Structure formats: C-alpha cells, structure tokens
Amino acid sequence: MAFLTAELGADFGVVLSASHNPMPDNGIKLFAAGGHKLPDEVEDRIESLVTTSFDEWVRPTGAAIGRVSDLADGAARYVRHLIGATPRPLGGLRVVVDCANGAASTVAADAYRGAGAEVTLIHAEPDGININDNCGSTHLEAVRAAVVNDGIEGVVLTHSHADHSEGAGLLGAPVVLPNDGDEVGPFRVVGTPGHSPDSVCLLMGRVCFTGDTVLGQGSVFIAPGEGSLSAYLDSLRRLRALDLEVLCPGHGPCVWDPAAKLDEYISHRLERERKLLEALASGARSENELLDAAWSDVPDHLRGAAALTLAAHLEKLAEEGRLPEDHQHDNDEH
C-alpha cells in the first residue's frame, strides 16, 4: 500500500493490517502522500475524529461521496517494483517464504520467481480469518522445518545486535558471525568495526552487504562506549577503497552509488568534528554549549541522540589526544 500510494500519486493510502497479530487484532493503517508515515499530530486528529459521534461529522452526500473502483493490476505493479529493486538476479537461491496467510500470499511467488529464485511457499492460503494463525513471524517451527528439509546451509550475520541476530538461531541452520578475512558460504568478509566492535561487511563479487555499517537512509548510530567513531571512519575508508557496484544495507533501500554514499558519510562526520573542534577552541565545554555550536541544525526531539553522538566524537578526539587539556582533565575527574 505504501508503494501504490506513491506510485499512483494518491492523497493517502489505507490498509487493513494485522502486523504479526491474529485476525481479531487487525488494525487500520494510514499512509500519507508518497507512501510515508503520517505525522503523529495528523494521526491524532484522525483518531479523535473517528471516536467522535457520527452526527458531528461533516460528510459529503450524493455524487460528492465519490466512486469505488478496483485497481486490477495493483499486485502486478508491486511485483514489478520488487523485481526491479532486486540488485542481482536471485538465480541459484532456494527460498522458503512463510506468507502467514496474509497479503504476501498473492505476490511472494511471482516476486521471488520473477527475480530468478526457486521458491517454496507455506501458509499461502488466506481465507480472511487465518492470518498469522499458528504461522508467520511468531511461529517459526514451520519455516524452520521447511528450511531444514530444503537443506539451507547456514546463516551469516553482519554483527550481533539483536535486531540482526535474534531470530537466526531459530531457523535450525548453523549461524556464523565471521571475522575479517574469512571466506564463508558465498561471501568474503571485510571487518568494519565502528557501529559495533564485531561489525563486518559481506562481499559477493562487487555486491556488499553492509549490515548497520552503511544504511539505505539516514545516518548510522555510533553508541559511545560500545561503538567507536575512529574505527568507524577507518572502516568507511576501507569500504571506499573497494570497487563496489552496490551496497545492500541491513535497513533501507540498496545504494547504487557506493563511492558517493561513502564519501558523503565520511565528510558528514568530519564536518561535525570540524565544528566541534572549532567550538572547543572557542572555549565551549559543557554538553549544551557543544551541542549548540556543532549540532544547532538538529531538532529538539533528536537532541538526546545528538548528545550520544557528541560523546562518541569526544571519545574519538580523546583517543587521538586532540581534546584541549582542561577538557581531558574534566573527563578524568568524572
């Protein structure tokens, strides 16, 4: 629905959605123009309208109500879009898809086969009430059995954060978190610590699976303490030196101009560092002063995240011995 809302230039999109829940918990999900999430305040206003009495609604009548029509090729358009978004044909891959008796039941086979994979569908017989009923993302037994029977060789992780690793062991195939220089399955492994100490990128020819080291959208979070900004910048430069065709991030769309994206990432961090050094040189010391000087473009609700990023930058400067004397002294005391 998000895709079609954008594709058709619709004012907004509405979908009945179960997420991972069974049918009685179905909800209504709205998309803004362009297929994006609605701003919270608009969502709140719609919610309060829905809960007011019908009598208070200003409602169109007669022909002003509009007309209903079916979009007969909606699913086909979506499948074409999915196949087009696949960076490489999937020939040689065998894939098991648990459709959870939901919307994917009608498109998953066409999408995967269209992209060249051999696909086994399970739970692809929706009857209107059996969505997520003992299947789907909260019931992995069936997909595990199908995977084991089909002989999936293993799962390769890019790092150990739960949103990337938690479900892997449940598939019943061996799980590997490889190290720099390893060859594992079809991948050559490049160590890229920074986002986390154990982050790696996986190379398959000129295709690079980046985990959380490079994202399709937005910038990567480096937690002070756990992550390391100086290691992260070295890792970005390491990737930049490779001849890559496409980056496949753990979140967000594929990046088709790897060099430009990596240059942008590196210069963004260095620009922050330049502003921070400038602020330190002019005497700013407190967190608030430093945020005002170097993160003034960040909206209020992201200031907490900016403060953590500031801490990661200060850690890097401290490692490199580039903090002013009195600041380092401050840190030692606390």
Ligand SMILES: [Zn+2]
């Ligand atoms: Zn992560």
